[in-house]
Amino acid sequence: MKALYFDKALRLCTVAAPKPKPGEALIKVTAVGICNTDLEILKGYMSFKGIPGHEFCGIVIKCDDSQLINKRVVGEINIGCRECSACNMNLTRHCPRRTVLGIQGKDGAMAQYLTLPVENLHTVSDNIEDSDAVFVEPLAAACEILEQIHLSPSHNIMVVGDGKLAALIAQILHVINPNVFVKGLQPEKIQLLKNLGLHADTKPFGHRTWDVIIEATGNPEGISLALEYIKPRGTIILKSTYNQKIAIDQNAIVINEINILGSRCGNFELA
Structure with missing residues (x-):
């Protein structure tokens, strides 16, 4: 073959x-x-x-x-x-x-x-x-977030990333929270997200800090960006994996009492 x-x-x-x-x-x-x-x-x-x-x-x-x-x-x-x-x-x-x-x-x-x-x-x-x-496999991975943490319309939620997984996550979360915001880098992908009815831009707006941030950039710098925008005692959900070890500002995590949650594969039945 x-x-x-x-x-x-x-x-x-x-x-x-x-x-x-x-x-x-x-x-x-x-x-x-x-x-x-x-x-x-x-x-x-x-x-x-x-x-x-x-x-x-x-x-x-x-x-x-x-x-x-x-x-x-x-x-x-x-x-x-x-x-x-x-x-x-x-x-x-x-x-x-x-x-x-x-x-x-x-x-x-x-x-x-x-x-x-x-x-x-x-x-x-x-x-x-x-x-x-x-898309069932990555959609199941997106749905896994809802199995791990309770999210509601009252949460300020930002998805960091504008790739396929980030888009799926944003669409899933948009069902329970229509104010989910997506921060991306590429204007053409931002426009695609907007065409789906999502709030998206290259810069965060509306809230200076966020209750929950989902990091799905596929980039080792994503966690640092999430730490920059997360609210004290907020939760960062990590979806990216890389072929390298990354440096994390542990002081920021400890001082601001940030919850870090890893999230991987999900239930195909939900997807």
Whole structure:
């Protein structure tokens, strides 16, 4: 099969198609998304070697469950050991022995075929296009914020970032708080956000400080920017990962009693 393969450099090559293990499905990939994590992998993130890509839609072509054959599916990316305490709590994203599709120890979706455990798969409704279905994974990550923290219309909320994930987060939060503000850098992306009915600009306005800031810049400088605008005792939710260690002003966090909350993968059913 054709695949994009990364080993210090990204190249298009021909590799053997994966063979599903018991309990897995073989999936023909019909669409794949490009995430900032994929771009960080090209810089050495997670020391990944193999086929990247974790946002996908595809068709099941081989599976022990005959009812899944020819079904369009998307898939949760974390594959746990099914034995540890995290897996027993349905938190495979925190399994210490997990593999992660296209990120850690598991070839991903930038290929003609991939394999995933059947339990990771979710069927796609007929009224959803493949190009839209690839957004289920990042949309689930956006929804995870609402599982971690209670937000209301009374909160002053700012999303820092104007990429795909930031836009999804802003749209989700806009449902419960129509005054969510997005701070971005690129005028064309700012305009796209405004076209979606969101408040967005290159500079914050309205509130000098914010109760809650979601950092989704994909840039190591994002946390510093969030600390600049967060209110004392406010909460910063971190969504970005990078191929490098970053310096954080711990004094500002301690003195202003800032809550820092990491947020990663989410529930596909909610998305």
